[in-house]
Amino acid sequence: MVVKRKKLLVIGLPIVFLLLIITFLASQMSFAPRDKILPGVYMQxxxxxxxxxxxxxxxxxxxxxxxxxPIQVKYKDQAWVLPMSQVGLKINCKKEVQRALDFGRKGTLRQQFLERRQAFRGAYLKPDISLDKNLLEKLIVTxxxxxxxxxxxxxxxIHADNRVEVSPGRSGRLVDIDHLESKIIEALLKGISSPIELKLIDVPPIRSTEQVKVMGxxxxxxxxxxxxxxxxxxxxYNVSVAAAALDGLTVSPQEVISFNEVVGPRSTEAGYKNAPIIVNNEMVDGLGGGVCQVSTTLYNAVLLANLEVVERTNHSLPIPYVPIGRDATVVFDSIDFKFKNNTNYWLYIQSYVKGGTLIIKIFGNSEYKKDVVIRSWVEETYDPKTLVEDDYGIPLGDRVVRQRGAKGYMATGERIIMKDNIVIKVEKLPTSIYKARNQIxxxxxxPIGTILKNPN
Structure with missing residues (x-):
């Protein structure tokens, strides 16, 4: 009997001790319904x-x-007040609330136990703060x-006399926004009220002087x-918009330029307005009327710069602002004008409007400078037909010209390339076909008397 009692004591005492430990530990833990955050959990x-x-x-x-x-920032002896309401400061409230609800309830049993015990003593969670760096940078720059x-x-x-000069680059000194962002978040989380010291960093230019010189x-x-x-x-207005899209364009060696890609869609969103365009051999109002004058002017500048024409299409009718056979029509997503920089140096394009004149200049390396003459002429002429249509809306015997006829042409031309007044090459230009416009x-x-005349 004594032996049994000793055995019970040997077995029972550890169990009682374990229960006491569990009771003690449980008393050091926080409990709450699963839809409520544990007692002792804080966010900041x-x-x-x-x-x-x-x-x-x-x-x-x-x-x-x-x-x-607002918080204060400073640099040496200068200080500024930074309104934090203007830097896009955000806390992901939904994410942080879920984190607080999950505290002591997720992970391994040991992790849950440790977190619950921490909550009993006070668990202070740090929120994840985000700032809009772009807004912060704009504020600091101002x-x-x-x-x-x-x-x-x-x-x-580019000088008025077309002389070209390299404008040198320069390194800058800017505020380190990444450093400032981390210091602001640190100050907010730690409750630091002293001014934050701005850190400046040297920033090189995107294009150095040497890089521009190498362009040639x-x-x-x-x-x-x-x-x-x-x-x-x-x-x-449309001419000005399209010209501005080309202005300042740089073209790398052997690069092919698409007019449509550079200028983009002719839409109201892009700023274009309705003006006359050629559709089916007729002048009608259309969005972006006038853009073809820019592509035509560029085509002629490309010819005179002795560059390679990759793709070009003439209008269906001759146009008045260039000699016949020297136009280049464009229609977005359909008809394009393309040229290639067939030199070993970069090109730079100036395109601008002055009064009622559109001017396009192409600059490059003097190694490729040639004297170029463009000639174009009519090879064949096509007479229009006269079409007579019966019209029961006008009196018998009357005739009305609904559409005036215009001759059609086949035009061609050539590019003569010279150096020191010596012809070194003659290139045939693409043939242009302009359809005749029938007279209708x-x-x-x-019968007389069957048409009611307007009493007014």
Whole structure:
């Protein structure tokens, strides 16, 4: 009997001791319904104990507002107030509430135990804060402009006499936005109120002086201009929009340029307006009327710069602002004008409107400078037909010209390339076919007296 009692004591004491430990540990843990956050859980300094999802969302929203109070930044002896309400500061409230709800309930049993015990003593979670770097940078650039020196890219200066000069690049000094962002978040999470010291970094230009020099652009290779009526406001506007799209274009060696890709769709969103265009051998109003004058002017500048024409299509009718056979029509997603930089250096294009004149200049390397003459002429002429149509809407015997006829042509031309007044090459230009435009006459068929005249 004594032996049995000893055995029971040997077995029972550890169990009792274990139960005491479990009871003690349980007393050091937090408990709450699964839809409520455990007691003792905080987000920063906001207590979330016992809150449900919606209550916690509202509380963390207040924390986000707290973080939007202005803070100070400084550089040496200069200081600025940074309004945090203008830098896109955000806390992902839904994510943080879920994290608080999951605290002590996710992971291994050991992890849950440790987290619950931590909550019993006070678990202070740090929220994930995000800032909009673009807004932060704009704010700093405006407020701390006196300490900022933007980098300057090297470029080209084209003088009035077409001389080309390299504009040197320069390194800049900017605020390290990544560093500032991390310091702001650190200050908010740690409750630091002292000013944040700005860190400046040296930023090289995207294009250095040496890079621009290596491009080899040092002379005017070719230019061409065409006239238009500035009083035709919509058409003049369209010409200006398309010309601006080409202005400043740089073309690498052997690169093929598509006019349609550079200029883009002729749409109202792109700023184009209705003006006359050629459709089915007739002039009608259409979106982007006038853009073909820009492609035609570019085509002639390309010819005079002795560059390679890859793709070109003539209009269906001769156009008045260039000699016959020297036009280039374009229709977005259908008909394109393309040329190739067949030199070993870069090209630079200037394209602008001055008064009623469109001017396009192509600059490149003097090694490829040639004297170029363009000639074009009519090879064949096509007479229009006269079509007579019966019209019961006009009196018998009357005749009305509905469409005036126009001759058609087959035109061709050549590019003569010279160096030191010696012809070194003659190239045949693409043949251009312009269709004849038939004359259409309406012949009256209505008996006299059967057409009611307008009493007014």
């Amino acid at each position: 300094n906001i207590e979330l104990s016992g809150m449900d999802y919606n209550q916690a969302i509202a509380s963390i929203g207040k924390l986000e507002q707290q973080f939007q109070k 407020d701390a402009a006196v300490i900022i020196l933007p980098p300057r890219d090297a470029g080209l200066i 652009v040092n002379t005017l290779l070719g230019m061409f201009s065409t006239k238009f009526d500035p009083n035709k406001v919509n058409r003049a 006459i309406s012949q009256g068929m209505a």
